[in-house]
Structures are given as structure tokens and as C-alpha cells.
Amino acid sequence: MNNQKTAQRLRGEVAPLLPEEQQEILDFQQAILRSVLGGGDSASMVADVCRLAEMLLPDSVGSVMLLNRDDGLLHLFAAPSVPQSAAQRLDFLRPGPGAGSCGNVIHCGTPQYVDDTFHDPRWSDLRPIAQDLDIRSCWSVPVVDGQGSIIGTFALSSFEHRMPGSFHRKLLDTGAALVGIILSHARWQDSLRLSRKAFDSAIQHLSTHDAQTGLPNRVLFRAGCESLVHSGAQGALLCLNIDDFRSINETLGLGCGDHILREVAARLSGLIGNAESVCRWSADEFLVVTSSAADLDSVANLCLRISEALCLPIEIDDQQVRLTVSQGVAQFPADGTKFDDLLRRATAALQDAKRAGKNIVRYATARANDTVRAHFQIAQDLRRALAQKEFELHYQPQICLRTGRVVGAEGLIRWRDPERGLVPPGVFIGAAERTGLIVDIGAWVIEQACADAARWRTLGAGDIRLSVNVSAIQTRRDDFCTILTGAMARHGIAAKQLDLELTESVFMEDSPQMRAMLESLKRTGVQLSIDDFGTGYSSLAYLRWLAVNRLKIDRTFVAGLRNGDDTSAIVQAVIGLAHAMNLAVVAEGVEDEETLRQLQEMGCDEAQGFFFDAALPAPQFEQRLFAAAPYAQCTDPG
Structure with missing residues (x-):
């Protein structure tokens, strides 16, 4: 002392x-x-x-x-x-x-x-x-x-x-x-x-757990961690420190500090899913061991989710306290196969993070630090993009193959980043799903599509149908239908104007919760499309009980028509199946007149692709929507 x-x-x-x-x-x-x-x-x-x-x-x-x-x-x-x-x-x-x-x-x-x-x-x-x-x-x-x-x-x-x-x-x-x-x-x-x-x-x-938080103490955590490492599993040891915790104690008092420690322990245990994998190592320092995040991307995502979970406000005596945490990470077996070695390297990485500032993650290896910095940067940029309205919806027209008229459009998100320029979804949607930001981004897409549909209806477009892509992550949330119906009500659009495109991966989770969600969607009256049909689950079971309105043929099959391979039989079969079940068919990725002709001969209902138009910013799509002439190439071959 x-x-x-x-x-x-x-x-x-x-x-x-x-x-x-x-x-x-x-x-x-x-x-x-x-x-x-x-x-x-x-x-x-x-x-x-x-x-x-x-x-x-x-x-x-x-x-x-x-x-x-x-x-x-x-x-x-x-x-x-x-x-x-x-x-x-x-x-x-x-x-x-x-x-x-x-x-x-x-x-x-x-x-x-x-x-x-x-x-x-x-x-x-x-x-x-x-x-x-x-x-x-x-x-x-x-x-x-x-x-x-x-x-x-x-x-x-x-x-x-x-x-x-x-x-x-x-x-x-x-x-x-x-x-x-x-x-x-x-x-x-x-x-x-x-x-x-x-x-x-x-x-x-009591003899093996921390009395303050209920988490394993040093002895129990060390034994569990050593057992996991010696089993040959791949994973990571995370060392976390609450930034400025001493100042919090001095400002709010010891009782409030104890409450914060218990709340941090509860949030970490809930996030990791196993309280035995979390330890309060010292006063304001916690350790987390995991084998479920074995690769670098998974570990980086876990660190990000920890930062997000702990920064949520903690209610104490009618006031809110927001925390940040610095994190040091050592991976096993890459950074060591003994607990003491991993702890030493994770602690050293934590000290690097503390020196660099607050709410920062550092790894034991330089390569990993580059990766995690990129993860955190894209997450921060996406949050900023939401806050500063940098996202846009571009619309690709969906054309009736009998009349040549625009009958709908698929809303495709774009990100107009101040530094990167116009960023396509393939660059950032994966990061949005990993971080959970897809929920907020998806809600914005629904809100914006409803607003545009309402505007174009007032301009005389009638009940134009707009399609939006929905992530499986969105559908798992209890408030998804509430978000959907709330947006339609705010903008006064009819349910039939909104078409949700669900990938077949949504139906792979054939759980009671997922069925209940899909039943709720049916009750709202919105249109439902199966996107990229034939590339995933491809079971007819869900088509029998789910009131799907249309199937979208994946662009890879459509491209096969142009290349002259044997996919024409598959396309014809999908169209026949859909029509037998009273479903419309939309072909994606139409890029030339010969492909269009074959789809018309097969009886396909609608198509979209570069042959007609690329995805257009809302003002340009609005001009195309109100153009008097239909697409001349679309004539009924009969």
C-alpha cells in the first residue's frame, strides 16, 4: 500500500x-x-x-x-x-x-x-x-x-x-x-x-464468483479459458476497460459506480450469451473469452457490438450515464496458446487503445488492427450517413411485357458519401448487416419509398407499386410490422403500393416466430415477392401457405437465355409454376432484345434491367414514369 x-x-x-x-x-x-x-x-x-x-x-x-x-x-x-x-x-x-x-x-x-x-x-x-x-x-x-x-x-x-x-x-x-x-x-x-x-x-x-457482479472470479475464469484454449479451439480473449470510471465514481458516488459495474456485467453476459465467458478481472476491467468469433471479421464485429451495447444509456437516479470502453484483443492460437501469454498481449493491446484515446479497439497484431479500424470506420460512416441523410433511393423501372408501360419500380439504395462518391449497396450492405445497422437503414428505405409513392400518386401516377428489399435480420424483429404499417399510415399510401422483396433465405428459418411474422405481413395487405427465386431454399411448401404475389427470376438464369445454355427450361418451368399458382413473374437483369423476346414468348409478365433503364435517381425516374410513350420493344408477340 x-x-x-x-x-x-x-x-x-x-x-x-x-x-x-x-x-x-x-x-x-x-x-x-x-x-x-x-x-x-x-x-x-x-x-x-x-x-x-x-x-x-x-x-x-x-x-x-x-x-x-x-x-x-x-x-x-x-x-x-x-x-x-x-x-x-x-x-x-x-x-x-x-x-x-x-x-x-x-x-x-x-x-x-x-x-x-x-x-x-x-x-x-x-x-x-x-x-x-x-x-x-x-x-x-x-x-x-x-x-x-x-x-x-x-x-x-x-x-x-x-x-x-x-x-x-x-x-x-x-x-x-x-x-x-x-x-x-x-x-x-x-x-x-x-x-x-x-x-x-x-x-x-460465492467462492468462485465476484460478489459485486455475479461473474466468475479470476480462478474460475482462468480455468475455463485455459480449457478452451487447450481444446484447440480458435477464438479471442478481449480485455475491456471502462473509460474514466474513476471520474464517474467521484462524481456520482460509490453506490452508482457499483450499479454501473453490475449493468456492464449484465450487458456483456447477455451479449456473449454465456456468463461463464465473462469476468470482472479488476475494479473496472473485464475479460471476455469467445470461440464463436474465430475469424478476424467476427471478432471485429463482436468488439463493435460490445461498444454499442455498453454505450447505451444507464439510468441512475433520474439521470443518464453513457459509457465508452477501450478494448484490447488477443486471438488464439495465433497470439498464444497459454492464458498468461494471451492476457499479457491483450492487456498490452488495451494499453495501446487507452493511449490512442477513448472507445478504441487495439489488437495484438498490426494486421488485425488494420481490419478492425476498417470495421469501426465503416460503422461510424454508416451512422453518420443515416444522421446526415446521405442515402438515396434509385428506382429501376419494372415493365409490363404486354403493354411496355412502367407498372412498378424496385427501390435500390445508394450512398452518396462525401469522400467516396456514390457507393453501391454491395459495398456497404454486408457491413450494415454485421453491425445491425441494416435495421435502421431498412426502416429508412421503407419510409422513403412510402414518401415517394405518395408524391407520385398526387402527381397522377395512380397507385404505383414500389418494391424494396428486406433483410432477414429486419424480419426477425418484433417491431418490423409496426415500422411498416406506421410508414404507410404516415404517408397515406395503400398497402398494395408497397412490395416487399424477400430472399429465399428468410424461409430457411422455418420457425414459429418466422411464420407468425409472415402471417402478420399478409394481414397488412402489402405485396410480397420472392427475390432471386431458384437460387436458394426453393421449396414449394411456403408458396402453398404464404400469399406471395410474384416470383422474381434471378439474373443468372436470365443471362443464360442470352448465352444459349440449357437454363431456358428452368426459366420456362418457373414461369409455368408461378402461373399455375396465380403468381406473376418478374425477370431481372434483362440486357438485350433477344432475351426480352424469349421471355415474352415464355409468357413472362414483367421485366427489369439495363435494356430498359438502369436504376435512376428519383427525379429522373419521375420523368420516365410520366413519359407518354411506352417502351417500343415491348409488344405482345401474339
Whole structure:
């Protein structure tokens, strides 16, 4: 312990606990709990609580008194450093306003901190004992049983005048809790109120888990991590530190700091999906081990999701606290096959992140750092794009192959980035799905398509049908249908004007939740199309129960018509199947007149592609929509 911290303790200053102080408390707690698990007798273990507490507070003596319900007196149960003659004078104490710190704990039911026993009225009945034993200050707190009833006191008496600081109060509270556990253990055994097996399990949990957060402690986490690494699995060890946590403690107080630590632990456990893979390693530092994120992209995505989860506001006493975390990452086996090596490298990477600023991730290897920086940059850019309205919808006309008229359009998102220029979706949609931003981006697409459909209807286009692509991630959200119906209501468009293009991957998750979502979509009245039909799941089962309106033939099959290969039979079969089920067919990727002619001969209903138009910005599409002449190439071959 350094001199500054020693001086603070002696002066009783209330200051945030330093990391080493928190570790001392944790070590104190776990040493006693291991003794409980070992089956020692209660008197010896309570005496050990007193001795260990004395070691953490020099020039003090610890004592435990128990309340006898029959005679109402406090009896000295343990005071290993108090001479026998002095202990006898403290025994058989009747609680009351002048019965010292311990007597007042029972009398008032609250902790009692006395820094001058020679003059404080709470020691009026015990003044001679205080003077004879040279006890100048005495701090005492209640000991409670498993039902929350006060059964005694735990006290630290000192030969100096002083008041307790933050560390002392934490020490007293921890000691009292440990005494309560020990005595409850003994009483439970005597009364058989709790089976031995269940209680040992509870003690086992306490001896291997952090009392503050409920997460595995260092011993348990290390064992689990070493087992995972030695199994040959690929994964990563993440070292996380809450930025500016000491300032938070100083500003809001220790109680709020403890609440934040518990909330961080809960969010990490929920995100990882296994609480045993998360550990509070020190005061404001957490470790996460995972084998589900084995490749670099997966690890980078996990780091991003952790940052996003922990930056969500935490409600504390009618105010919101937002956190950022710095992260250091070591991958196994690439960065090591031993826990200590991985921890050292992850910690070094964390220190690099802290030096670079806040809310930053650093890896043990330079190549990984480049990748994760790119992940974070694209995520930040996409958030900025949403906030600053950098996304656009371009519309590719969908043409009726009998009349040549525009009957609909597919809305295709584009990103007009200030530095990159116009970015196509293939560049950023994958990143949006990995980060979960696809949900917000997809909601914007629906909102914008509804707004454009409403505008063009007022200009005389009638109930123009606009198609938008929907990610499987969007459909898994409970609020998807609410987002959809809300956008249609705000802009006053008919449900039939909106066509949702679902890929076949959506139907691969044939779960009750997915079926319920699709049933909800049907009830809204929106149009449904199966995009890229024939390239994925391609089961006819969902077509029987889902009211799909149209099938879209993937561009790879359409291109096959131009190349003269055997895909024409597949295209003809899809068109025949769709018409047999009263579904319309849309061909994608039509690029030449010969392909168009073949599709017309096969009876295809609609088509889109560069042969007609590329995806057009909304103003240009609007001009095309209101053009008087149809596409001349589209004539009924019959």
C-alpha cells in the first residue's frame, strides 16, 4: 500500500476505492468463503474474519458480538486479539443509547461510527472500559442472517481517534456479511432448513464468483479459458476497460459506480450469451473469452457490438450515464496458446487503445488492427450517413411485357458519401448487416419509398407499386410490422403500393416466430415477392401457405437465355409454376432484345434491367414514369 493511500485510510477520507483496495476486499472475502467451503467450525472462521480485517486496518482489533434473544443481551462471540480479562468485561452487554458502538447498533438498527469513545455520549455506560483498554474509536455494523434480521455486530476498535473512510466501510460491510454467512451456515445445518448439497452449491458459487457482479472470479475464469484454449479451439480473449470510471465514481458516488459495474456485467453476459465467458478481472476491467468469433471479421464485429451495447444509456437516479470502453484483443492460437501469454498481449493491446484515446479497439497484431479500424470506420460512416441523410433511393423501372408501360419500380439504395462518391449497396450492405445497422437503414428505405409513392400518386401516377428489399435480420424483429404499417399510415399510401422483396433465405428459418411474422405481413395487405427465386431454399411448401404475389427470376438464369445454355427450361418451368399458382413473374437483369423476346414468348409478365433503364435517381425516374410513350420493344408477340 503506498504512503498516500495509507494516509487517506488513517484520516478516514471518503474517496473512491483504488483498484488494489477493491482487490484486497475481494481477496479477503474469497479467503473466508474458501474456509466455509472447507467445512471449518464457525468460531474459528469468525475469528479469522477478525484477524484478516485487523491486517487490513493496522492498530485495530476486530470483534463479533451476538444477540441472545432470550435475555436480550449481547455476548462476545469472537475477539481473538483482545486479552481474556478485557473480553470478560465486554461480555453480557445490554443494548441501549449509552452501551457503546455495538450496543447502539442493536438499539438503533444502524451502523455506528464513533471516533472519540472518551467523550461520545454513545459510550457513556462503557467509558471506564474504553479508558482502561485505551479504545479511542470504535466502528460497528449489524450482522444479519439469511432472513435479514439483525443477529449481532461486527466491530473494529482502534487505539487512535479516527472515522472510517470508503475502504473501512467496505471492509466492515464485507466482514459483517461474511460473519452472517458463516453463522447462517451453522444455523442452517443445525435446523436442517437447507439441504447440505444446496448450501454447498451456494457457497461454491460465492467462492468462485465476484460478489459485486455475479461473474466468475479470476480462478474460475482462468480455468475455463485455459480449457478452451487447450481444446484447440480458435477464438479471442478481449480485455475491456471502462473509460474514466474513476471520474464517474467521484462524481456520482460509490453506490452508482457499483450499479454501473453490475449493468456492464449484465450487458456483456447477455451479449456473449454465456456468463461463464465473462469476468470482472479488476475494479473496472473485464475479460471476455469467445470461440464463436474465430475469424478476424467476427471478432471485429463482436468488439463493435460490445461498444454499442455498453454505450447505451444507464439510468441512475433520474439521470443518464453513457459509457465508452477501450478494448484490447488477443486471438488464439495465433497470439498464444497459454492464458498468461494471451492476457499479457491483450492487456498490452488495451494499453495501446487507452493511449490512442477513448472507445478504441487495439489488437495484438498490426494486421488485425488494420481490419478492425476498417470495421469501426465503416460503422461510424454508416451512422453518420443515416444522421446526415446521405442515402438515396434509385428506382429501376419494372415493365409490363404486354403493354411496355412502367407498372412498378424496385427501390435500390445508394450512398452518396462525401469522400467516396456514390457507393453501391454491395459495398456497404454486408457491413450494415454485421453491425445491425441494416435495421435502421431498412426502416429508412421503407419510409422513403412510402414518401415517394405518395408524391407520385398526387402527381397522377395512380397507385404505383414500389418494391424494396428486406433483410432477414429486419424480419426477425418484433417491431418490423409496426415500422411498416406506421410508414404507410404516415404517408397515406395503400398497402398494395408497397412490395416487399424477400430472399429465399428468410424461409430457411422455418420457425414459429418466422411464420407468425409472415402471417402478420399478409394481414397488412402489402405485396410480397420472392427475390432471386431458384437460387436458394426453393421449396414449394411456403408458396402453398404464404400469399406471395410474384416470383422474381434471378439474373443468372436470365443471362443464360442470352448465352444459349440449357437454363431456358428452368426459366420456362418457373414461369409455368408461378402461373399455375396465380403468381406473376418478374425477370431481372434483362440486357438485350433477344432475351426480352424469349421471355415474352415464355409468357413472362414483367421485366427489369439495363435494356430498359438502369436504376435512376428519383427525379429522373419521375420523368420516365410520366413519359407518354411506352417502351417500343415491348409488344405482345401474339
